[in-house]
Amino acid sequence: MPSDITTPWPDACMGAVSLTFDDGRASQLEKAVPIMADLGLRGTFYLNPRDGFDLAPWRVLSQAGHEIGNHTVTHPCSRALGDVPNVRCLETLTLDDVEADILEASRRLRAGIPEQAEFTFCYPCYQDHVGEGLTRRSYVPLVAKHFIAGRGRGEWGHNHPATCDLANLYSWNAEFMSGPVLVGLAQQAVSKRRWVIFTVHGIEDGHLPLAEVALTELCRFLRDRRADIWTAPVVEVAAAVKAWRAAGR
Numbered sequence: 127m128p129s130d131i132t133t134p135w136p137d138a139c140m141g142a143v144s145l146t147f148d149d150g151r152a153s154q155l156e157k158a159v160p161i162m163a164d165l166g167l168r169g170t171f172y173l174n175p176r177d178g179f180d181l182a183p184w185r186v187l188s189q190a191g192h193e194i195g196n197h198t199v200t201h202p203c204s205r206a207l208g209d210v211p212n213v214r215c216l217e218t219l220t221l222d223d224v225e226a227d228i229l230e231a232s233r234r235l236r237a238g239i240p241e242q243a244e245f246t247f248c249y250p251c252y253q254d255h256v257g258e259g260l261t262r263r264s265y266v267p268l269v270a271k272h273f274i275a276g277r278g279r280g281e282w283g284h285n286h287p288a289t290c291d292l293a294n295l296y297s298w299n300a301e302f303m304s305g306p307v308l309v310g311l312a313q314q315a316v317s318k319r320r321w322v323i324f325t326v327h328g329i330e331d332g333h334l335p336l337a338e339v340a341l342t343e344l345c346r347f348l349r350d351r352r353a354d355i356w357t358a359p360v361v362e363v364a365a366a367v368k369a370w371r372a373a374g375r
């Protein structure tokens with residue numbers, strides 16, 4: 127490794143990858159978790175701990191080294207995604223409303239998974255604002271106040287450790303992608319010395335599906351390249367970036 131290149135990644139890795147899964151879908155437990163377990167990979171699962179939501183199977187994941195993250199309780203999004211104007215939505219919520227929702231989700235996650243020390247946040251529908259037009263305001267500062275990191279989307283899915291906003295990280299939304307495309311995007315972790323984050327929803331299910339064979343191909347690639355690509359939950363990579371910055375790199 128050239129001496130003028132430093133990275134926050136351990137074991138001389140030249141890039142990092144995080145696999146993230148949104149919305150607590152059953153197909154993640156049924157399909158993604160076994161694939162990752164077989165290959166020794168750990169990821170981040172962003173949940174909405176609504177009333178009656180069973181955290182027990184997700185607590186098992188946390189105990190196996192995965193991260194269980196905050197995706198709010200009620201998953202508030204823009205009404206522009208639908209066609210009904212009078213719904214509970216980001217346009218009509220205040221920053222205080224969103225903060226209360228986020229903090230309640232954290233309270234429920236800590237109650238259900240008390241041994242998990244720290245976890246990150248994920249923006250529902252990748253949206254980080256309340257209001258609209260002249261009244262629109264970002265809630266990224268709230269996320270920065272309460273979490274080490276927040277995952278969004280972005281024009282790119284990769285993040286440079288020296289320049290990224292940890293409170294609004296970029297990710298690639300992986301639905302409908304093929305195995306070779308996912309592998310190519312993961313290779314950017316090394317070629318660009320960056321942290322690549324993938325967002326996955328359902329595995330072979332739901333409105334944003336990813337094929338099981340594609341996820342398997344990506345995970346096998348990450349296993350095979352573990353000597354130079356560090357695959358870890360968002361909270362661990364964010365902590366490494368934060369420490370690296372604090373050391374003045």
Ligand SMILES: [Zn+2]
Nearest residue numbers: 148149250251
């Ligand atoms: Zn979501």
